[in-house]
Amino acid sequence: MPADPRPAAPRAVDLGSFGLRQCAFFFFLIPFLLHADPSRPTLPAEERTNGKHTLAAVEKLKPLTIECAARIESLLGRSICTATIVGEDGYVLMKASEVPELHKVRIEFSDGRKAELREVHRETRLDLLLAQAVGITGLRAVSFGGAHSLTFGQWLCSVADAGKETRIGIVSAKFRRIPGEGAAMGIRMDEKAPKAGHGVRIVGIASDSPAEVAGLQKDDVLITIAGEKVSLSSRVHDIVNKRQPGEIIDISYLRKDKEEACRVRLASRSKVLQNWEGEDFANGGVSLRSDNFPDVLQHSIPLHPIDMGGPVATLEGKVVGINIARVDRVTTFALPVEAFWAEAQQWIKADRHPPKAVPAQ
Amino acid sequence: MRTSFHLLLLVVLLSGRAYAAEQRQSLDKAPKTDITELLKIQKDVQKLLPKVRPALVAIQTGGGTASGVIISADGLLLTAAHVPNGPGKEMRIVLEDGTVTTAKSLGLDEKTDAALAQLKDRGKPWPFVTLSREVTKAQPGEWCFALGHPGGYDKSRGPVLRVGKIIKQTANSLHSDCVLMGGDSGGPLFNFNGEVIGIHSQIWEGRDQNVHVSMAPFLRSWEAMQKSQVIKTWGIGAGGYLGVATVMNDSLDLEVADVIEGSPALKAGIRAGDVVLSVNGEAMTDQQQFSATVRARAAGDTLKLKLRTHGKEREVSVKLAQKPQEEG
DSSP states (O other): OOOOOSOSOOOOOOTTOOOSSOOOBOOBOOOGGGGTOTTSOBOOGGGSTTSHHHHGGGGGGGGGTGGGEEEEEETTSOEEEEEEEOOTTSEEEEEGGGOSOGGGEEEEETTSOEEEEEEEEEETTTTEEEEEETTOOOOOOOOBOOSTTOOTTOEEEEEETTTTEEEEEEBOSOOEEEOOOOEEOOEEEOSSOOTTSSSEEEEEEOTTOHHHHHTOOTTOEEEEETTEEOOOHHHHHHHHHTSOTTOEEEEEEEETTEEEEEEEEOEEHHHHHHTTTSSSTTSSOOOSOOOOEEEEEEEOOOOOGGGTTSEEEOTTSOEEEEEEEEOSSSOEEEEEHHHHHHHHHHHHHHHHSOOOOOOOO | OHHHHHHHHHHHHHHHHHHHHHHHHHHHHSOOOOHHHHHHHHHHHHHHHHHHGGGEEEEEETTEEEEEEEOSTTOEEEEETTTTOSTTOEEEEEOTTSOEEEEEEEEEETTTTEEEEEEOOOSSOOOOOOBOSOGGGOOTTOEEEEEEOTTSOOTTTOOEEEEEEEEEEOSSEEEESSOOOTTOTTOEEEOTTSOEEEEEEEEOSSTTOEEEEEHHHHHHTHHHHHTTOEEOSOOTTOOOBOOEEEEEOTTSOEEEEEEOTTOHHHHTTOOTTOEEEEETTEEOOSHHHHHHHHHTSOTTOEEEEEEEETTEEEEEEEEOBOOOGGGO
C-alpha cells in the first residue's frame, strides 16, 4: 500500500458556486521539450486539420462565405471584427459589444470597397448590431439555412482572419442558453474607505482583465466612475455590474497622490473571475462579452475575437449562424439563425420603409 | 557491449530522420482533401459516438476538475497521472447523465502521466470502450477524435467533441490538433475503430500543441498499475528490452546486425544476419517501426518474431527483459 498519511481527497469543488477563483482545472503546462523528440516525423502544417491541403475541401464555398463577409477596421486600418452581409444594399450584422463607437470604424468588403457605417439597430440581448454601409450596393448577401437541424459532430466552416480565410471545425456541444452574470473590470477593492475619506483603493487586479489592460494598478485609489464620485466599494461594484460587457467607462483615480484618468472596456464577469490568476493562459484571446445569450451553437472552429460577427456555414454553403463569442481555447459560440434572423429582417424592413410621418392634426 | 547499444541508438536516430524526410516527400504529393472525405470522417465519428460516449466521465477532486474513460465492464478507468496525483485517492465521478459515484486511484506513471483508477462497484456492468494495443499505428496524418469535459462538467452543455489529426507519435505520447484545455485532462482520444489511443495530458499555447499519453505506458506497466504501484522507472523511450541492433541491408530487409550478450534475444537464439520479417504477426518494414513495436511492450511480455535465417523462415518466442540499468 502506498504511504499517504493524508485523508482521502476532500469533496470536489462545487462548480455552481462562483468564488473569486471559480475552480481549478487540471492541466499540465510544462516545457514542450519533454515530448519534443525531434527525430520523430511531424505532420507538416499544411496537412493538419486547418492546413491548406485540408482546407482545399471548402475552397469552393468561398463565394458563399468569404464573399458574404466583410472586415471592420479602425480608422487607422487595424482589424476590429467581422461583419456578415445580410442585404445587397449594404446591410450588415456584427457583434455589438465589439463596436461600441461605430463612428470610429469603417467597413472593407472582399472586393476592396470601403465605406462608413450607419447604425440601424443595436440589440443588446443578442449582442448584435445592424448597420448599413453608406453608399454601397450590389453586395452578395448570405443565404441562411436552419441551425437546429445540425447534428453533433457535423462539419462547419467559418470566415477567419477578419474575413479573409476559411477554417473548419465541428458542432462540438449541445445548443443551449448561456446565462449572464453582468460585467466586471477585474479589480478587488479595499472595503474600508482610505484615510482621506473618499475614493476606493484597489487591492488586487485580475490577470489580463479590462482593468489591467487599461493600466490600473494595485494601490490606485478610484475617485470617479462614469462621472460619479465613489467612496464605497459596493457602489463601484453596482455601477460596473449593471453595465454591459464591451461598454466603455471613464475612470479617474489617484496614483501616488497624483490624479490620473483612463477608459476601461468592461468584460463578462464570469470570464474575468475564471481567469483571475491567468488559469486560461492558452486561449489565444477571448471576446469581452462571452455570456448572456438566449441560444448558442457551440463549435470547435479555431477562431479569434476579431472573427466574431462573421458567418458560420455548413459544407453545403448554407449559413447557419453568426459567430458571437470566442470563449476559451476550445469554445466558440455562434448565434443560430433561429435566434435572430426573423427579428433582424424586421429591423431591415423598418429601416428600408420608415413609417410615413403623420401630419399634425 | 556498450558499443552495440550505441550502435542501436545511432541507427534508430538516423533511420528516424530518413523516415521523416520520406514522409514529408510523400505528403507533398498527397492529394488534397475534398468534401467527400470530410463527410466520410463525419459519418464515421457520428456512428461511433453513441458507443464511446457513455464511457466518458468527469472527475472532481479537491484540486480541480478533469476527465477519464472507463475501459472495462468492472469499472477500470484510465486518466492522467496528474489528476489523482497519487495512488489510493478517492475521486468524485460524474457520468454524462449527472449520476454521481466515486473511484479510487490505482497505480500511475508520473513521467508519462498515465494513471489507472477503479470505479466503485454498482452491481451491474459499466459502459466501456476498448483500448488500442497497436500503439504504433497511430501515425501522423491519421484522423482522430477527442472527448472531454473542458472547464468541468456542465450538464446543459454535455461532453465536448473535437475532431482532428495526429501530428506526431513519440515513445509515450501522441500530439494532435484536437484542441484541449483545462478539465480535459484524463479524457480519451479515439481512433476510427472507436478504440482509445490517447489520454489528454498537456497543452502548450499553440492550438496545434495538444499532448495525449499514448497507450504504450499503460500497456507496458499494466500489472504494476493495477497493483497501485507508482511507476518511476519508465523514462521517455524506455520499454521492453530485446537486445538487438538492426540495419537495413542491401535488399532493404530489416537485418540483425548484433546481438547483445546476456540479452533475451541471444537466449532465444537470434543471431546476427537473421532477417526480421514480423513481430506478433505485424510485418516489419523499417527500423523505427521495429524499435517502437518492441518498446511498446513491457518487460515480461512475450514477442513472437518471424525470422529468416539462411533463406529459411522460422519463428522464435522472446520474453522481454528490463533494460539493464548500467546501460540506461
